[in-house]
Amino acid sequence: MLSYRHSFHAGNHADVLKHTVQSLIITSLKEKEKPFLYLDTHAGAGRYQLSGEHAERTGEYLEGIARVWQHADLPTALAPYIEAVKALNPSGTLRYYPGSPLIARHLLRPEDKLQLTELHPSDFPLLRGEFLKDSRARTERADGYQQLKSKLPPPSRRGLVLIDPPYELKTDYQAVVQGIQEGYKRFSTGVFALWYPVVLRQQIKRMFNELEATGIRRILQIELAVRPDSDQRGMTASGMVVINPPWKLEQQMRELLPWLHKTLVPGGTGHTKIDWIVPE
Ligand code: SAM
Numbered sequence: 001m002l003s004y005r006h007s008f009h010a011g012n013h014a015d016v017l018k019h020t021v022q023s024l025i026i027t028s029l030k031e032k033e034k035p036f037l038y039l040d041t042h043a044g045a046g047r048y049q050l051s052g053e054h055a056e057r058t059g060e061y062l063e064g065i066a067r068v069w070q071h072a073d074l075p076t077a078l079a080p081y082i083e084a085v086k087a088l089n090p091s092g093t094l095r096y097y098p099g100s101p102l103i104a105r106h107l108l109r110p111e112d113k114l115q116l117t118e119l120h121p122s123d124f125p126l127l128r129g130e131f132l133k134d135s136r137a138r139t140e141r142a143d144g145y146q147q148l149k150s151k152l153p154p155p156s157r158r159g160l161v162l163i164d165p166p167y168e169l170k171t172d173y174q175a176v177v178q179g180i181q182e183g184y185k186r187f188s189t190g191v192f193a194l195w196y197p198v199v200l201r202q203q204i205k206r207m208f209n210e211l212e213a214t215g216i217r218r219i220l221q222i223e224l225a226v227r228p229d230s231d232q233r234g235m236t237a238s239g240m241v242v243i244n245p246p247w248k249l250e251q252q253m254r255e256l257l258p259w260l261h262k263t264l265v266p267g268g269t270g271h272t273k274i275d276w277i278v279p280e
Helices: 013-029 053-058 076-088 100-107 123-131 144-150 172-186 201-213 249-264
Strands: 037-040 047-049 096-098 113-117 137-140 159-163 191-198 219-225 237-243 272-278
Touching: 013 076, 013 100, 013 159, 013 191, 013 219, 013 237, 013 249, 037 100, 047 053, 076 096, 076 100, 076 249, 096 100, 100 113, 100 123, 113 123, 113 144, 123 137, 144 159, 144 172, 159 172, 172 191, 172 201, 191 201, 201 219, 201 237, 201 272, 219 249, 249 272
Parallel strands: 037 113, 037 159, 113 137, 159 191
Antiparallel strands: 047 096, 191 237, 219 237, 219 272
């Protein structure tokens, strides 16, 4: 079943959180000269037209990136992410939103590499088209979880692995933990970043328990909720689980999260959270 299309959700509050964390990790990895791999297991289409039928229908980006990208008091730590958004919108009107592969493309150096997988029959050709002329990138129509076995460790022994499934299958909540275990076995020094939605809090608690049971250490949780937890349908919050986060990330997000919450949720509902699921 592949009914999920990210184009309905591109640029929403969850993307803002995810791509903020992604860009901070990439910026930290660039502090060392040695090249690294950016592996995106669920890459999506790459570029999303915000005036397109899908994004217009939900209007989610209006309560997401539209509230942030031209803010007068933008925190400096957000600059790399927002530069990637601006690069797609040089006219100053928000027409396109860069997905995680395009944010990485904007931030990576000539010597770094991108490995991008996407399964959807409509989204994969769009992704491939974006990267045809980028010799750093390899795109594959393949199962993202398999990549955690076949592409790790990278020859450079440095990297960020972004795992961002649609969770349209309940089994995704277990598959991500198994995938992380497989990836970590092969590449225990890598940075792994997992995105999660909070629809039913119980599912996330179970997923965290399973993550803890893997024995992996240094697991940081970063969460932004726009509404209180609920047992009704719909996503109330989203978060990132980061294994082996760069040392600055916790402090950077402690400073950024209150600003992001205030800007994305003017009504002030919901919460923010940073916590170690498993410390050092
Ligand atoms: N990472 C993207 C971003 O931040 O711009 C968004 C990805 S979207 C949340 C999830 C994507 O995973 C969808 O485009 C979906 O088609 C794709 N997908 C679903 N199952 C997959 C699998 N097993 N392997 C690779 N891609 C998959």
